[in-house]
Amino acid sequence: MRTTTRTRRSRSALAAGAGASTLALLLAACGGGGDGGDGGDGGGGDAAAESYEIDCSKYEQFGDIEGTTVHVYTTIVDPEGAAHQASYEPFTECTGVEIEYEASREQEAQLPVRIQAGDPPDIAIVNQPGLLQTLVRQYDAVLPAPEPVVAEVDANFSPDWKEYGTVDGTFYAAPYDANVKSxxxxxxxxxxxxxxxxxxxxxxxxxxxxxxxxxxxxxxxxxxxxxxxxxxxxxxxxxxxxxxxxxxxxxxxxxxxxxxxxxxxxxxxxxxxxxxxxxxxxxxxxxxxxxxxxxxxxxxxxxxxxxxxxxxxxxxxxxxxxxxxxxxxxxxxxxxxxxxxxxxxxxxxxxxxxxxVAGPFIAAFADRPEVQAFQTYLASADWANAKAVATPAGGWVSANQNLDPELLATDFDRLVYATLTDEATVARYDASDLMxxxxxxxxxxxxxxxxxxxxxxxxxxxxxxxxxxxx
Structure with missing residues (x-):
């Protein structure tokens, strides 16, 4: 599946920051999710995610990137993929960068093939640190995270999560979303x-x-x-x-x-x-x-x-x-x-x-400014909040410590988030995925x-x- 997430509203309609009125809008948008249900990272939050206003000034450091495209390769197919694409809309609204979203259940097998053929995506959502390590050590393909991404991760995630995006002392990949298995x-x-x-x-x-x-x-x-x-x-x-x-x-x-x-x-x-x-x-x-x-x-x-x-x-x-x-x-x-x-x-x-715990990571294969800007967005609390809004059926959580838990759709998602961010929690990634x-x-x-x-x-x-x- 290969689709492109496109701008649907004028970026001039967005405020520079998200204040109390934005929070009220977000809470109203989340209201349809309810509590309980059978979970699942479902779609249906497209309009709500588009309405989420982010701090557009954060992306001025990347220059004029309007009209460019970032290609994202992932295993997250529809219907779950629709919510992920919806969560990218605020970034497109701010920057004018279109996100080309390609999803395949064969991504893990095909990604090394594409790298060897000289046709990697701009960004891949890789499902385990083990695959990230392979892409770094065996193919020398993943680029170290740029400074804006490092700053976002330091501000939003515990050191445990940063460590799992690090290979041989170099930080490459910010966490994407997260699961708790305990x-x-x-x-x-x-x-x-x-x-x-x-x-x-x-x-x-x-x-x-x-x-x-x-x-x-x-x-x-x-x-x-x-x-x-x-x-x-x-x-x-x-x-x-x-x-x-x-x-x-x-x-x-x-x-x-x-x-x-x-x-x-x-x-x-x-x-x-x-x-x-x-x-x-x-x-x-x-x-x-x-x-x-x-x-x-x-x-x-x-x-x-x-x-x-x-x-x-x-x-x-x-x-x-x-x-x-x-x-x-x-x-x-x-x-x-x-x-x-x-x-x-x-x-x-x-x-x-x-x-x-477990969860995917954001690996980049191109250092163009629009790619770095999108990496920065995905490591931010803005994206975590937009993704929560875009998932009204529940079943999605991030380890981002600055995610607003009130935006999560269900009480159980909030329990998972509380476990992830509890100061007493000592997180360790699924060992079989690291072996x-x-x-x-x-x-x-x-x-x-x-x-x-x-x-x-x-x-x-x-x-x-x-x-x-x-x-």
Whole structure:
């Protein structure tokens, strides 16, 4: 899909800054989104995003760029792509720069091909830091971020997020949007009726799981957990998320960093301890797989459907990322007093908040002033706010600390944002996306399947370690 986002209003109609009247306009524009719903980064916010006024003076430093075009290449296809294009409109209104938007599900495979052919896009939205590192180290193709982008990132993002756009000490790519994976989905009404409390620590979570399991044995309730990792050719990835969360909780962020960079081996005892901690849930026949089968059924249950038992009382808890909200059947109310909600997957204590995150980054392959101006816009709070307005159905969040959370469409999106920007949060990017692809998208995935279908932890970790590339 290749389209061009074009100016629809005269730029002279825009104010130099966004004041109280703009905020009122934004809140009114967001009103149609409502709370709850089935999530999803949907379209429908085009007119609202166009109406969002930004500080046009910020782009005067790039000179006269009116009439130029910036080509953006991404995996974000319609209907989600429509909201992203709508969020670019305020920039076009300000600058006169047209955004040519090309979306393809094959982007990750095709981008290196186009680079080698001498036909890269101006900007690519790359989905993982691992791909960014490949484009920098193997192809020497990505340009370091210009100073205006650096200034925006320093002002709007935590150092953790800047680090994931950095390769070998050079900062290349600003964060785009973000996901939080450290959530447990549940039914608020089921918890209330049973007298169960949302756990605040890992020990409390295990105590709750055991309490539910004991109640299940007496026939009072269903088993505590439901899980599924089947995902076609990518089967296993949801299980890697669970392991990564546990490495953060049992070994800590520093060991996590050493693990994905291979400063310690994949089969280090600290990593094995994390796998066994995950196994205390995922391989415990008293805890899983509620309404779906035995432990090994986790390997064949589609990740998209695995949590559905919460809706009909067959399951109590399901660990999944914020984007699982888009998987709930139509009509599901995602709200603190609705059909489903989520709580933070607790750490060892309430004083720590290690959080597994993911999200794409903005890589530039051209240094023309209009490209640098658009990079600057995408790293700004202006873009984050415009994108929130352009997504009235919800399901989209940024780690931009200056995003106005009141512009997010749902209470759950605001919960995700609060987690991302909490001062206690220590964010770590999805390790499998940072490891060599032979491991992160290969033996780690298949190892999870083997582990859930009977293999011992040591056997699996030794096998994955042996697959790590030697150079």
């Amino acid at each position: 959530f447990v989905w549940y039914s608020p009404s089921m918890f209330e009726e049973a007298g169960y409390e949302v756990p605040q620590t890992w020990d409390e979570l295990m105590q709750l799981s055991q309490q539910i399991a004991d109640d299940a044995k007496s026939g009072e309730v269903a088993m505590p957990w439901c899980a599924g990792i089947e995902s076609g050719d990518a089967t296993g990835w949801p299980g890697t998320d669970f392991i990564e969360d546990m490495v953060l909780r049992t070994a800590g962020p520093d060991v996590y960093d050493q693990w994905y960079t291979h400063e310690i081996p994949f089969n280090d005892p600290q990593v094995a301890e994390a796998w066994d901690a995950a196994g205390s849930i995922l391989k415990n026949p008293d805890f899983v797989n509620a309404g779906l089968g035995e432990v090994d059924s986790i390997a064949t249950t589609p990740w998209t459907d695995a949590g559905f038992g919460i809706r009909d009382g067959a399951c109590w808890m399901h660990r999944a990322a914020n984007f699982y909200q888009a998987q709930w059947p139509e009509g599901t109310e995602v709200a603190e007093d609705g059909d489903v909600w989520a709580f933070y997957l607790p750490a060892q204590t309430t004083d720590e908040k290690p959080t597994l 060599p692809s032979e491991v992160g998208a290969g033996t780690f995935w298949t190892g999870i399947v083997d582990w859930l279908t009977g293999a011992e932890t040591k056997q699996v970790l030794d096998q994955i370690e042996s697959s790590w590339p030697q150079s």
